[in-house]
Amino acid sequence: MIRFLLLRNVPRKAAEQQQPERVLLRFPRLYEIFKDIKVMVCYVAVLFFFISVSAFGAQELDCDREVPDDLYELKENHIPVEFHHEPFSMEIVDLGMLVLLMSVATWFSIKHKPSSWLSFLMLAGLLYFGFFRGGCICPVGATTNFCIGLAAPELIGRVVAILFLLPLLFAYFAGRVFCSSGCPLGALQHLLARKKSVQLPARINSVVRLLPIALLFATAWGALRGGLFIACKMDVYKWLFFTGYAWIDQLMLWVKGALVESRIIFVGDVVAWTVLGCVLVLGYFVPRPFCRLVCPYGVLLGTVSTLGLRNREIDPSACMNCKMCEKKCPVQAIHSDPTGKLVSVSDFHCIQCGRCDDVCRKSGLRG
């Protein structure tokens, strides 16, 4: 405080230096001291005032009610209300279910069973992974999660990494069976598609096929750069899965007698549901639009299955070039050369759905 007062004196001293002849006081020093003491007394008084006021205020703010013993005991013995995630065992069940579905699909596919058998498998996968687990096995999300995991392994769970790697392993040995059994997105599109599908013109199809590859790089870049889920935003079916999941969750809570929210849950807004409706209508005519236009995981699966051990082929001796399989294929993986003599299956795009087995009268599909 003394330092503060000294600082305050500086401008007055400067004024004295400017006009020294006018200041003629008898006891200048005494006057100065007296004035300083006056200021000091003022400061001290103000300080005391504030201290007393703040102490008084603090007394008022403090809750001076005594805590009764029973409330004190209640607070001491309070058992926290806990909300749990689903148990870790559910994730093991997920893994088991995925392995089971893909194994059965592999068996069906190798034995060339009718495609309706695989449709039941897809239905099971859709109901379990899509609606019961809320679209948990999302190929798009798995890709992004894996990319994030490459940047920082502690940021993703290992179950997610296994969920990402398992279909790749199956794709190496048996082709893309994940697409026709475990994937809820693929199952939804496959089941809601017309049997007599519209085939895209070859030139458009060859361009459109490049989109997932571009999106795979975009997804990896976005995930590694800043944890962006670029491809997740293009997944329009998630609103359906989330809504179904929330409804099943609420139903189970209602059975238990716990929380029931007063409003009907609809995940997503009007725009999202409109887009979903449009894509579903598109998917009725052009089968699997998401798989063919967007899915970045399909590119990885296709690459692995191209390298892989099992290749679906058409027996040239049995084939009679009716091209029924080419018209029926939902992903346009079968193509014939312009002369129409040689019909071949692209391992990259074939999803092992078995529709070509249905229509081939000579049972000409091998592998």
Add this chain to the structure above:
Amino acid sequence: MGQSRRNFIRISGHVAGGLGLTALAARIFSPPAEDAEFIPQNRRFAWQINPDKCRNCNACEIACVRKPSAAKALNDPKKCSNCVVCYGHIKNKHIESDKIDSHGERICPYNAVLRKNFCGGIDGMYLYSHNHAKCTGCAKCVKKCNEEGTGSMFMVIRPDLCLGCNECAIAVACPHDAVERIPREPVDDFKGIYGLEDAYWMEEMG
């Protein structure tokens, strides 16, 4: 000759692809770095609100893909001062004690803040809690409680209601970066570590 060359290329492709995938898998399953913020313990991750960073805007209610939102308000009963007039409960605070239940203008638009007398009659101790069936996570009560009251209320994302999106819409929308991706743990109505100044009843503990 052509056949064997093709075979060689094919096998080398297999080996290269397998090695690449193995390397990626090894990277994923490698132990976390020493300066990692947490150790994952083989669990999956979930998004949760950090109460220290949360400023109780209503972004959770608006942004959450689930309607009503999975973000709900909770009251920490250990921290709560059990006031007669709760800032998170009513707006018109200058009101007679016996008219609070009947004439108090509620902060919550859905009347989800529950008030229950514990002891001491009409001017005694009251217990406050939230009815999650009505709560939409608008955080109005939490904001009032933190600005004017004890600060015992806080927001959580209820894990049993959360849909578990890969990219949490709340985390994208949150203006304070309060929504963090953390290992899954049960969520309870315990706000955090208490300081001595936080609750008057802690003074009795010494």
